[in-house]
Amino acid sequence: MRQKKKTSLKDIAKQLGVSPALVSMVLNHRGDEKKVSPETQKKVWNLVKKLNYKPNQVARSLRLGNSKTIGLVIADISNIFYSIIAKSIEEQASANGYSIIFMSSEEDPQKEETITRTLINRGIDGLILSTSCKDRDHIRKLRDSNIPFVLIDRYIPGIKTNYVLAGNYQGAFDMTEHLLSLGYTKIALLTVTPSHLTTMKHRISGYQDALRKNGRAVKNKLIKEIAYNNIKENMEKVLKDLILTEKVQAIFFLNNKLTIAGLEILKRLKFRIPQDISIASFDDIELFKYSYPTITSVSQPKEDIGRIAFEVLLKEINSQDTAKQQITLPVKLNIRESCGNSMKSLFNKI
Amino acid sequence: MRQKKKTSLKDIAKQLGVSPALVSMVLNHRGDEKKVSPETQKKVWNLVKKLNYKPNQVARSLRLGNSKTIGLVIADISNIFYSIIAKSIEEQASANGYSIIFMSSEEDPQKEETITRTLINRGIDGLILSTSCKDRDHIRKLRDSNIPFVLIDRYIPGIKTNYVLAGNYQGAFDMTEHLLSLGYTKIALLTVTPSHLTTMKHRISGYQDALRKNGRAVKNKLIKEIAYNNIKENMEKVLKDLILTEKVQAIFFLNNKLTIAGLEILKRLKFRIPQDISIASFDDIELFKYSYPTITSVSQPKEDIGRIAFEVLLKEINSQDTAKQQITLPVKLNIRESCGNSMKSLFNKI
DNA sequence: CTGAAAGCGCTTACAG
DNA sequence: CTGAAAGCGCTTACAG
Numbered sequence: 048m049r050q051k052k053k054t055s056l057k058d059i060a061k062q063l064g065v066s067p068a069l070v071s072m073v074l075n076h077r078g079d080e081k082k083v084s085p086e087t088q089k090k091v092w093n094l095v096k097k098l099n100y101k102p103n104q105v106a107r108s109l110r111l112g113n114s115k116t117i118g119l120v121i122a123d124i125s126n127i128f129y130s131i132i133a134k135s136i137e138e139q140a141s142a143n144g145y146s147i148i149f150m151s152s153e154e155d156p157q158k159e160e161t162i163t164r165t166l167i168n169r170g171i172d173g174l175i176l177s178t179s180c181k182d183r184d185h186i187r188k189l190r191d192s193n194i195p196f197v198l199i200d201r202y203i204p205g206i207k208t209n210y211v212l213a214g215n216y217q218g219a220f221d222m223t224e225h226l227l228s229l230g231y232t233k234i235a236l237l238t239v240t241p242s243h244l245t246t247m248k249h250r251i252s253g254y255q256d257a258l259r260k261n262g263r264a265v266k267n268k269l270i271k272e273i274a275y276n277n278i279k280e281n282m283e284k285v286l287k288d289l290i291l292t293e294k295v296q297a298i299f300f301l302n303n304k305l306t307i308a309g310l311e312i313l314k315r316l317k318f319r320i321p322q323d324i325s326i327a328s329f330d331d332i333e334l335f336k337y338s339y340p341t342i343t344s345v346s347q348p349k350e351d352i353g354r355i356a357f358e359v360l361l362k363e364i365n366s367q368d369t370a371k372q373q374i375t376l377p378v379k380l381n382i383r384e385s386c387g388n389s390m391k392s393l394f395n396k397i
Numbered sequence: 398m399r400q401k402k403k404t405s406l407k408d409i410a411k412q413l414g415v416s417p418a419l420v421s422m423v424l425n426h427r428g429d430e431k432k433v434s435p436e437t438q439k440k441v442w443n444l445v446k447k448l449n450y451k452p453n454q455v456a457r458s459l460r461l462g463n464s465k466t467i468g469l470v471i472a473d474i475s476n477i478f479y480s481i482i483a484k485s486i487e488e489q490a491s492a493n494g495y496s497i498i499f500m501s502s503e504e505d506p507q508k509e510e511t512i513t514r515t516l517i518n519r520g521i522d523g524l525i526l527s528t529s530c531k532d533r534d535h536i537r538k539l540r541d542s543n544i545p546f547v548l549i550d551r552y553i554p555g556i557k558t559n560y561v562l563a564g565n566y567q568g569a570f571d572m573t574e575h576l577l578s579l580g581y582t583k584i585a586l587l588t589v590t591p592s593h594l595t596t597m598k599h600r601i602s603g604y605q606d607a608l609r610k611n612g613r614a615v616k617n618k619l620i621k622e623i624a625y626n627n628i629k630e631n632m633e634k635v636l637k638d639l640i641l642t643e644k645v646q647a648i649f650f651l652n653n654k655l656t657i658a659g660l661e662i663l664k665r666l667k668f669r670i671p672q673d674i675s676i677a678s679f680d681d682i683e684l685f686k687y688s689y690p691t692i693t694s695v696s697q698p699k700e701d702i703g704r705i706a707f708e709v710l711l712k713e714i715n716s717q718d719t720a721k722q723q724i725t726l727p728v729k730l731n732i733r734e735s736c737g738n739s740m741k742s743l744f745n746k747i
Numbered sequence: 748c749t750g751a752a753a754g755c756g757c758t759t760a761c762a763g
Numbered sequence: 764c765t766g767a768a769a770g771c772g773c774t775t776a777c778a779g
Binding site: 101102103104105106108109114116123124125127130131133134137138141146147148149150151164165166167168169170307310311314332333334336337338339340341 | 451452453454455458459464466473474475477480483484487488491496497498499500501514515516519520660661664682683684686687688689691
C-alpha cells in the first residue's frame with residue numbers, strides 16, 4: 048500500500064503473450080542478436096513506453112552482480128574542496144550511467160572502515176576514497192577485497208593503488224619561493240594533524256626544500272600543527288605566538304580550513320593583511336579572489352581530480368586490467384594582494 | 398575473478414549444519430522469537446564474526462522491498478548551501494542506517510525528472526528534493542507514485558507535500574527594514590531567474606512589504622533579475638546601472654552566488670563597501686564573517702533544514718501516516734560592516 | 748526447536 | 764524465432 052505495485056517484466060510479457068526472457072532480451076538491445084522478429088521488438092518497446100516501464104535496478108544488480116553505483120568516501124562533503132570534487136565525479140558518473148553514494152568519514156579511520164564495508168555490502172562497483180587512515184591495513188584489505196578503487200588527494204606510500212592528487216610538494220615549494228622572493232625571511236607554516244597525511248607531508252617538504260635551496264635554515268618552531276577537530280580553539284594562541292613572539296613576516300596556511308580560521312582570528316586581533324602580516328593559502332576558494340585583500344593561494348585542479356578519478360575507476364571496473372595508475376596533477380600559484388607586492392610593503396612595516 | 402566470492406548465508410548454514418533460514422532469523426535478532434536455542438544462536442554469531450560475514454544488501458532489498466537508501470536531488474552539490482544540508486542529512490541518515498545517493502539537477506526541470514526516476518528505479522525508500530520545477534506536474538507525479546518525499550528550500554504552492562525551508566519572507570523583510578533603519582532610501586534587490594522559485598518570490602515579497610510598511614514606494618527598476626546560468630556575465634552591467642544610473646545606496650543580493658559574484662565585480666570596478674555602496678546578502682557563508690569588510694547577511698539554518706527534512710522523511714517511511722508536514726524555520730539577521738553603521742556613513746558618501 | 752519451499756524481479760544458458 | 768528453467772542471496776510463511 049505504501050508503494051503502488053510497479054509494472055514488471057512479467058506484466059509486459061503477459062500482456063504481450065510472450066515470455067519474460069524475450070522482453071528482457073529486447074530491452075537490453077539484444078533482440079537482434081537473439082533474432083527476435085522486428086515486429087515483436089516493436090511491440091515490446093511500444094508497451095514499455097506506454098506503461099512507462101523501467102527495469103528494477105535492484106533485481107538487475109542481484110542478478111548481474113553489478114549495481115552501476117560507486118561509493119565516495121570523503122572526510123566532509125561540506126568542505127568546498129570535497130564538494131567540488133564530488134560534483135565533478137557525479138557529472139562523469141551520471142554521463143556514464145552511474146550513481147554516487149557518498150559517506151563522510153570525518154577524518155576518522157575507524158569510521159572510514161565501517162563506511163567502506165557498508166558501501167561494499169550495498170553492492171557498489173567501485174570506490175573513490177580520500178583516506179584518513181594512518182596505517183596501511185585498511186587500504187591493503189581493500190586491495191585484497193578486489194573491489195576497484197581510486198584514492199584521491201591522499202595516498203598510502205608503499206601500497207600500489209590507483210590515485211589521483213595534486214602536486215602538493217610543488218605547490219608548497221613554489222609558494223615558499225614566491226614568499227622568499229618578496230623578501231620575507233621568517234615564513235611560518237601552519238599544518239593540521241593528523242600529520243601522517245601525505246598531502247601535509249608533501250607540502251611541508253616543499254616548504255622546507257624551498258627554504259634550503261635558497262640558503263635559509265628550516266626552523267621547526269615556525270612550523271605549527273593544529274588538531275583538525277579544533278582548529279578554531281588553537282588558532283589564536285598559535286597566531287599570537289608566531290606574530291608577536293617569533294615575529295614572522297608571512298604565514299603559509301596549508302589548507303583552506305586553516306586559512307579561513309586564520310582570517311577570522313587575524314581580523315579579531317586586528318592584524319592587518321598584508322601590512323602587519325602576509326598570508327598565503329594552500330587550496331584556493333572562490334572568495335579569495337574577491338576579498339579585501341585578495342588572498343594569494345595555491346589552487347588545486349579539483350574538477351580534474353574528480354573527473355580523472357572517475358575515469359580511472361571506470362577503466363578498472365570495465366577491464367580485468369590491474370595496472371594501477373598514479374596521477375599527480377599540476378597546481379597553480381595565484382599571486383594576489385595578501386602578501387604585499389614588493390620590498391616596499393616589507394619596509395612599510397618597520 | 399574481479400570480486401572474490403563473498404561468504405553468503407548458505408555458506409554459514411552449511412558450515413554449521415543448519416538451514417539458511419535459521420541463520421537469517423538469528424542475524425535479524427529474531428532467534429528468540431523463533432525459539433532458536435541460545436547455543437545455536439551463539440554458534441551462528443561466532444562464525445559470522447569469524448568469517449566477517451555481512452549480508453548482501455542488494456538481495457535484502459529485493460526481498461524486503463526496501464533499500465535503506467534515500468535519494469537527494471539538489472541543484473548543485475558544490476554550492477555550499479546544499480553541501481551543508483547534504484552533510485546534515487547524511488549525518489542523520491547514517492545514524493539511522495540509511496545511505497544517501499545524491500544527484501544534481503543543475504536547476505533543469507527536465508533533468509530533475511529523469512534523475513528522480515533513476516533514483517526510484519534504484520529502489521530508494523524516500524527522496525529529499527530541492528525542486529526547480531515550475532509546474533506542478535512533476536511533483537504531482539511524485540506524490541501519485543506514493544514514494545515518500547520531502548521538499549527542501551522550495552515548495553510548490555497548491556500541492557500538499559512535506560516541506561522544510563527557511564523563513565524567506567521574514568528574512569528579506571527584516572533585512573530591508575534594517576537597511577531602511579540605516580537611512581537608506583534607494584535599496585536595490587538582486588534576484589535570479591528562474592524566478593518562479595518560491596524562495597525568490599517570498600524574498601521579493603518580504604522586501605516589497607517592508608518598503609511599503611515604512612511608507613516607501615516599490616520601484617520595479619530597482620529589482621533586477623539575473624539568469625542563474627550566467628550570473629557573472631550579467632552582473633557588471635546590472636551593478637553599473639544600479640550604482641551609477643539609479644544611484645542606489647544599498648544592494649540586497651538574494652542568494653550567496655549573487656553576493657559572491659557581486660563582490661567580484663564591485664572589487665573590479667573599484668567600488669568601496671560600504672563607502673560607495675552598501676551590500677547585504679541573503680544566505681550567509683562562513684567567510685562573510687571574516688572578510689574585509691564583513692558582510693551583513695541573513696543566515697538560514699542549513700543544518701536544521703537537513704536534519705528535520707530527514708526526520709520528516711523517516712517518519713513517513715516508517716508509518717502509513719500520510720499527514721504532510723510543512724515546516725518553516727526561523728532565519729537570523731547578521732549585522733556586520735558591509736552596510737555601514739549609521740547615517741554618518743551615508744553622509745560620508747556625498 | 749528446525750528445515751524445505753517459495754518468491755522478490757531480473758538475466759542467461761539451454762532446449763526446441 | 765521463442766519459452767521453460769535456474770539462479771543471484773536473501774526472508775518468511777508454512778510445515779513438522
